[in-house]
Amino acid sequence: MKCSASCKLARHSGIALNLGVSLVFKTIQTEGIAELSYLLGDDDEGVGAIFDPRADVEVYVEMAREAGLAITHIFETHIHADLVSGSRELSARLESAKIYSSGEGGAEYGFGPEKIKDGDHFTFGEVLVTARHTPGHTPEHMSYLLAEADHPDEPWAVLTGDSLFVSSAGRPDLLGEKHTKQLAEQQFHTLRDFYLNLPDHVMIYPNHGAGSPCGADIGSRLSSTIGYERKFNKFLQFSDPKSFTDYAINSAPPVPHYYPIMKRLNAEGPKVLGNLPRVPALPPKAFKEAIDKKAGVLVDVRTMLAFGGGHISGALNIGGTPILSIWAGWMLDSEKPILLVMESDDDLERIVRLFVRTGFTKFAGYLIGGMK
Template sequence: MLIQSFFVPGLAIASYLIGDEKSGTAAVVDPTRDVDKFIDFASAHGLHIRHILETHVHADFVCGSRELKSRLKDKPVIHCSGCNGDEWTQPFADDHVREGDSIDLGDLRLEFLHVPGHTPEHIAIQVFDRTRSDQLPWLMFTGDFLFVGDVGRPDLLGEEAQQELAHELYQSLFEKTAALPDFTEIFPAHGAGSLCGKAIGSRQSSTLGFERRFNKSLQQQNESTWVRSLLDQMPLAPAYFKRLKRINRNGADLIGPQLPGQRRWSAKQIRDRICEECLVVDVRPKEAFAAAHIPDSINIPLGENLPTWAGWVLPYDRPTLLVVDDPDDAAKVTTHLLRVGFDDVRGYLDGGIESWETSGYELASLNTVSVHQLDQLMRNRSNLTILDVRTEKEWDGGHIDGAIHIHGGILQDHLDDVPKDRPVSVICGSGYRASIAASFLKRSGFDDVTNVVGGMTAWQAAKLPTV
């Protein structure tokens, strides 16, 4: 048996390839849209991908099953859940599986188990190695049902569904899988950083026995008490999750072997395209963006968290043009955006921001202040608004007295809560999210906006007061 994990930092997605070397057959579990890595790995190890498996309808990334099948000349069979009705039955699947169904990969048997709770149709995939035991599963791909140190959140389908799903999750965890042996290894679809759980651990695999002993959500207690505890302080779910649910329910559009978004645009073409309602996304570091940028562009610095924040703040109905430091970054950014469903990336500014500058077009800048400067401003200006765009948990852990709190991901829905006739200083943990929020405020007509560099990390390090 050969198992390979493919982990995407930031979104914290874990896809898997499992293969039987003797027969040369393999299956891919929960693939992302950037499918070359699966194809290349299989080819390098003499394996042929014959099956593609989806544990559930994903909410946080666009699934790559159709893309992978297309790139392999439609040879693999796509298996998706056929449990719990038609609403979440994915029509693009070749095989809609139910509990007890199985597929063979040489000496391996992959058997499906219905484990509702995170979603109604969710399945887990038990793996039996017949050379070792045909009766007991060696490992299980758990999708978003069970994580290392956590369990899947049941609230993504809305308030009406979350109570029923939470109780179903309890039954799945404590009754449906009760007979599985402690030594069964678990391989979940996410690691630390994913918003599909409350407190997912940093390790990417574990065993059922270890989780039963040390995972707080697997400690047996009264079902009603367990449900209340699970739903307490659930992190805010991005609005784009609902969109990706619909895309994955019906099947995403195919990308093809050529990555989009690699066309170079001159400064003049970019300027003209802005008039045609294209959105300019500047992925340079926050310091470079602050110094000079195209007016009305949105700053999401390139890094692991770019796709998450793109999903939070960018509109899906606008073509996108990129400003990058290095032309090679355009491919990285496009791949990030495709993972969360931004398919209309048109290209990038040829020559970078320097070409815009030398073309004589208007430039904008973003004010920045240190935490010590902010402290002084607070003493001298009574009309200063401090906008904290961190999470609820971060805010509760300590914030600047008098600040207003709006999670950066939902700022666009709460612009009326930010005074427009006052200077606004935006603060987050380090300045990354504040730069995103500040760029969005400037685009929305706020004139006097400042990013607090170093954020609350620097504020607390300087031993400035918090409440």
């Protein structure tokens, strides 16, 4: 039910919070890539924004429609390395929505987002969004303070992107060894000089949850508070840059080899697809011919048990769970088309979505009826 001006309630993932403004605030959780994006808006004014959308953007279009919001702004916290940004796709679908990306840290783009600077303000009805430059994970990284327009200096939340996570912080080593030390020092100062100067009650809403390689041992909770992280987040306990740098580098998980590809793609601007990629339906004979002609990489997305019970020679088994997005990045070349074997034809749309999230949009076909 749409919140009226008199009820003055904020909604967050279906939970009503009495914040004194007619705020719509929802978290969109994407399993596998462990990504968190956000819908923010004012349902009295009927305007809103999306922060850090994933590549398959239908969820945001539908969520905004249900909330009665016109999305006018699409914000990015940084140039992502772990997933394909959906900003250009969403902007093309909505037409009225512009993309706002960081203009700090020497950021360069191959498309035309509106560049924002530290301290820029945006108003959505009674909600004030303030961009803050928080370098460290990347040079251009932005976080976004959320406050009531009547109390601009008293934020109630901050969208931290990949800068500060629950129980962790963004790794500083994704641009290569040449830049790691400088980024680690910037991250140290971002954490101490920006986040630790915020009041304890301020909520933090990060861009990733547990399972993302963008930080070490990210906590399983989707949100936290500055006060809680101040006490328990190991990355906030250091008083000197060197100790922090050593810890940040040594605790980071291995860098996925596809991350530089994703970062370059997002900086240049992902291609607007319009819809999910089309995958030709191939009967067994045509599918075999495609294999013989080496038309694509043969990927079997059935369970390990089903694959072990019988499969086509030469097939790679990447189970069709949400983690497929990450495994595909590790194991496949996004420039090579994919030949799909599935448990059921009904799985096609779901499987394609998982591939698209890490940049796989080329498909040579799927085997009709699977291995039956």
